[in-house]
Amino acid sequence: MGEVIVITSGKGGVGKTTTTANIGTGLAALGYKVVMVDTDIGLRNLDVVMGLENRIVYDIVDVANGNCRLKQALIKDKRFESLFLLPAAQTKDKNAVSTSQMKELVGNLKQEFDYVIIDCPAGIEQGFKNAIAGAERAIVVTNPEVSAVRDADRIIGLLEAEQLHDPMLVINRLRPAMVKKGDMMNIFDVEDILAIKIIGVVPEDEAIVVSTNRGEPAVLDMASKAGQAYRNVVKRISGEDVPLMNLEESDGFVDKLKKLIGIR
């Protein structure tokens, strides 16, 4: 029996899909059997982020309506034999799948896979309710800025109300230089406000843009800092105890000077 993890955020554009792609791919790279489910019906994107957009035949709505068997709709990844994607429908709306259909679908996937990773749509409407319906664990993605943290707080409250306890936090797109200047909330500020456990901190990284352009998740890019951060997240999900990465930038001239005269 596998584990079902939903990746959610409330606010759009904080990196849910990127996080889903990287966690899914990273778990597969560790040898687990993984399926990623895109529940963002009408605005599917996990397929392009994974570089699998040309292979789609059936989607989640086809499965829910019985137009095809579940196995027919699963797309095998280019890189890993044990990694699959169940794409969202692009032409239907968010109510095309019901909560009970979703529960059943996820229940079936759980039999076959070690991890079922669900990419949740933005918002708190039906699409969100469907996405969390069959989940056992939740990962909340946020950025260190006011609107994203506020929405994350709302989502955490709604997850609790749906009996999804102890969600874990990914702080995405952190900019160490701004944190250092005091112009961006740091890990502890966000942790203090949201009062949930942090499972990863991912720095802002141009490599993410490049990897998304190519359809190759950054978690496989050994040179990328964000990739390293996602590899750590994946290890923590699978139960390994990995310390948070040191995101401090190497000391510049001013810092050396400050050290020299003893303030710091």
Next chain:
Amino acid sequence: MFDFINRMFGKESSNSKTVATERLRLVLVHDRANVSPHMLNALKEDLIKVISEYMEIDQTALEVNLNQEDNSVALVANIPVLKMKRGYASGAASHS
């Protein structure tokens, strides 16, 4: 002195994250109260229970709200008192 040097090196000059955390703290008081209105209701019931030991109050007119000022949130309760109970002033316990 250190302050001045820090400012010169741009450490404390534009600490906008402090502003961000402070604003978030305030807005989340309201957000969380809105997500669970039953929390305010439960508080109201508990208040009635406690206060009723000391005085008779008008339960239907009782109001409990969160009021926001510039940089603080206050819990404001308006509790009309109908009658004081006897006994507490003289020190004799009169739990009924």
